[in-house]
Amino acid sequence: MSDGKKSMTNLGSRQLLKRCLSYFLPFKKRLALAVVGMLVVAPCGAASAWLVKLAVDDVLIRKDVQALKLVTIAIFALMTLKGVFRFIQTYYMNSTGLMAIEALRNDLYERMVYLPLRFFNESQVGMLMSRLLNDVSLISQSLPSMVMFVRELFTVIGLIGYVIYLDRGLAFWGLIVMPMVVWVFKAFSRKLRKIGRKTQINASDLTVVLQEGLSGIRVIKAFAAESIEVGKFKTENHNFLKSSVKRIRLSEQSSRVMEIVGAMAAALVLWYGGMRVIDGNLTPGALLSFLTALAMLYEPIKRMNSANMDIQAALSGAERVFEILDAPDLKVETGGTEELDEPFQELSIEDIRFTYAEGNRPALDGISLRVRAGERVAIVGPSGSGKTTLVNLLPRFFEPQEGRILLNGRALSDYTLSSLRRFMGIVSQDAFLFNDTVSGNIAYGMQRRWDQREIEDAARAAYAHEFISELPAGYGTLVGERGVKLSGGQKQRLTIARAILKNPPLLILDEATSALDTESERIVQLALENLMRNRTSIVIAHRLSTVLTADRIVVMENGRVRAQGPHKELLDICPLYARLYSMQFAESDSVEAPDHGTL
Structure with missing residues (x-):
């Protein structure tokens, strides 16, 4: 299975989100705390706009000292409440995301190692590493971003209700541009999902070149091919840069369009409301409160847009992860x-x-x-x-x-x-050792408890005990990645000692x-x-x-x-x-x- 330039996943956004969220469900208590925090934070925007109206009309214009005391206490209490519950929401949601990612990464690795050798013959190690590390990490953003999206949506609904309650005429001019907001979400979601997928593929290709280059460094140097490998790396690195820059451009375009829409709404309200204040049909406090609510309305909309970008990036990673987890043609080995x-x-x-x-x-x-x-x-x-x-x-x-x-x-x-x-005991020409101690490599895969004497007896039978005794820490010496600290003959004797300790009939x-x-x-x-x-x-x-x-x-x-x-x-x-x-x-x-x- 190759990484390819197009994802083979046909799952829609709703199905992908459902699969992502299934990894968060085991942490229901933590999610409940995060949701409580979200529900408390969401209406704080509308409450803040209402306090602005009181502060202007009752305090600044009417000069009511009692109102000043109440508004001061209310603002302090509201901001404190908002800060505490936003911490609860953010902490529990983000930490739950990390826990879900741990579970997902475990499932993906377990799925991989139980797949037949055919899968690994057809896949690149760097690509698999990229899916385990990069793509899975993207999914951790899915639920926190969704919760933020929902929280800001509730905030928007509360503020819309408040501005309509405050003045329907102003609300009409302030909300007339809302269809453009919906269009921005739809138009940019598709583009962000597509470029997110492309960016992850480029990141995977870069990881493949990096893994091959570092693993094959002896061959590269033997053929004086450093410049060739550097050229490959620069090519893939530049491809990754291009897709990343395009993703930033789309992200910024989306944010700026949202700002323009918000500015258009504010301009319409300021013109219409200012005329009404001049005519004496609207108090300055009401207009300022309305503008505050409107500004607060488009801030959560921009945050919803940002959350949507994270969700689309998470979905692009989810496509590649669940392509392995759910692919019907990838069957684990069975006995x-x-x-x-x-x-x-x-x-x-x-x-x-x-x-x-x-x-x-x-x-x-x-x-x-x-x-x-x-x-x-x-x-x-x-x-x-x-x-x-x-x-x-x-x-x-x-x-x-x-x-x-x-x-x-x-x-x-x-x-x-x-x-x-x-x-069966298998000793091949590729004497593979793990970055572990000599004892750990000899006893690798043993299904029973073993003692040091058994290991040493196996090493003696493999003519390995003498050179092991001369190593800095003897049997406790780390052999390095793939046994790089040992000679070919020494590595082979350790694999023979491993087979002797295993004692296979065939x-x-x-x-x-x-x-x-x-x-x-x-x-x-x-x-x-x-x-x-x-x-x-x-x-x-x-x-x-x-x-x-x-x-x-x-x-x-x-x-x-x-x-x-x-x-x-x-x-x-x-x-x-x-x-x-x-x-x-x-x-x-x-x-x-x-x-x-x-x-």
């Missing part, structure tokens, strides 16, 4: 109900066919294979023959389109995914030594020998020297099994194997089988 906790008996692969989504030919085309308990089966073949694809079907990282795989006589889909994957080695130098390979081979001892193993190897003593060697080409058997037999019956062998051992006519230190 069966049987727990796989018995010893390994037999693995049967029957007429398997598998094609990648973007593939133009089958990666596996009618593969059949049987692995019995205690066997060491090697799989060899040229690049692209389907070796890694085949072993990726065993833990159900991918599902075959045809055929079936049986483990101990049952289909893989009958077993729970957790028990199936715990049953072991899968996917070119575990292909990326190592000769000395590191020799040590890792010894560690692998300890790992495979008395264990059923499937070994993918590029170097034939590591698999010559396997019980059976399976030769693959173009997604098919060409031959299988022991080394000497394959030399006679399989031209492909003989060619691979002669290419790797051209310097001698024959090579003795490797000793205990090899596979």
Whole structure:
């Protein structure tokens, strides 16, 4: 799934808002306090306008001292009440927004990690990070902005009622421009939603370039390609700038149009009301109170416009978030109900066919294979023959389109995914380590409590204890992101120690030594020998020297099994194997089988 330039979400604004608000509902008590604060604050505008009329007519014109005392106390009490309840509304609403975002971010990450590998093969890490961080954060604005919108709407309704009560004639001229306000909301909402979506896509693209650049910095420097990457970053950064500037322009245009509408209404009222004051048909206090109410009326309208901008931005983020959460074609991995906790008996692969989504030919085309308990089966073949694809079907990282795989006589889909994957130990050429301690990496994913002695025993069996002891904090040393503080051979030995501690009945080695130098390979081979001892193993190897003593060697080409058997037999019956062998051992006519230190 790619980020794309257009959202695939077809949800309307009302449905998106409903989905957003569902994450706020668990916090009903906090929301109730925020709503109470809103209901108290909303009528304060009309009350303030009424106090202005009293202050002008009764205090400034009639010079009533008692009225002065009452107005002074009333203004202080009103402003205090408004301040306290606005704090209650703002604090509880914004903090509730953060709590809702925590829940939404948890749901989104949980949804992602349970999706099949196919999803991650088709998605960019930077795009997924952008949705988890940027898009989710935008949604936190949705409910507070909606509450602010409703609060200001109530304020507007109260002020409209007051100005009509005060003077219907003035109210007519003050409210005649209201249809323009509605037009501004509708016209700019669509544009703001569209540019908000564009801005989020540009932010996602920028995150992708940044993540790839920082993750691949060694390759960038090796090819002296810094200027190329800087160029990519500048391009995406400029695209992000353009959409952000356009969003600011629309936002400011909307606000200024609102101000012009408000100024037009004030001018009409001032002209009409001023003439009435001159004629003696209206008191100055009434006119000033009306103008105050009118000014207060268009201030909340502008705040409603601002809230609408935040809501549209939240909806643009919500589209991208719920695209993952609700997409019907993104199905989480599912397993069966049987727990796989018995010893390994037999693995049967029957007429398997598998094609990648973007593939133009089958990666596996009618593969059949049987692995019995205690066997060491090697799989060899040229690049692209389907070796890694085949072993990726065993833990159900991918599902075959045809055929079936049986483990101990049952289909893989009958077993729970957790028990199936715990049953297998996988050591690949990509020795991935987490930014954790050495002990934490060795014990990663353990389903039971473990003690330090078990970890050290596993490390000794993996020939890792010696170099671990020389690290600054020993087993408590942080290895850095992806194990950057360790050499390739050291990282691989830690992954082998991890597999030894896991103690799986079935072991899968996917070119575990292909990326190592000769000395590191020799040590890792010894560690692998300890790992495979008395264990059923499937070994993918590029170097034939590591698999010559396997019980059976399976030769693959173009997604098919060409031959299988022991080394000497394959030399006679399989031209492909003989060619691979002669290419790797051209310097001698024959090579003795490797000793205990090899596979």
